Amino acid sequence: MTAKPTIPELGIDLAAQVWRRSGQGAGAIEIAFAHAPATYDTSLWVLMRVAGDPEQRVLVFDRHEWECFLDGARSGEFDDADGTDDAAAPDPSSS
Numbered sequence: 001m002t003a004k005p006t007i008p009e010l011g012i013d014l015a016a017q018v019w020r021r022s023g024q025g026a027g028a029i030e031i032a033f034a035h036a037p038a039t040y041d042t043s044l045w046v047l048m049r050v051a052g053d054p055e056q057r058v059l060v061f062d063r064h065e066w067e068c069f070l071d072g073a074r075s076g077e078f079d080d081a082d083g084t085d086d087a088a089a090p091d092p093s094s095s
Contacts, residue, residue, distance in 0.1 A: 007058055010036040010045060014058065017047065026052025 007014065017032035028051040035043055046066040048059040061069065072078060 004060055004062075007047075007060065010034075010060070012036055012045070012047070014047070019049075021051065
């Protein structure tokens with residue numbers, strides 16, 4: 001198994017990507033679909049970052065990983081990812 005390539009290894013220019021946002025302001029998730037000019041097993045990479053991240057980190061997914069992530073999100077796999085118990089939280093509409 002080989003390590004996943006980094007942005008510099010892929011030769012992707014982050015500034016040249018079209019980023020789609022989940023919302024506005026810091027903390028919004030941004031996604032870009034990039035074709036790497038470098039030679040790798042896949043031609044399409046999915047890039048994910050958080051707007052306002054001072055470290056400007058970017059996650060790299062191949063197409064298969066991205067499809068698995070979307071499948072998990074659609075099936076509710078991450079609904080409890082924040083560690084809170086929604087059943088114990090007060091209903092804000094009942095005040």
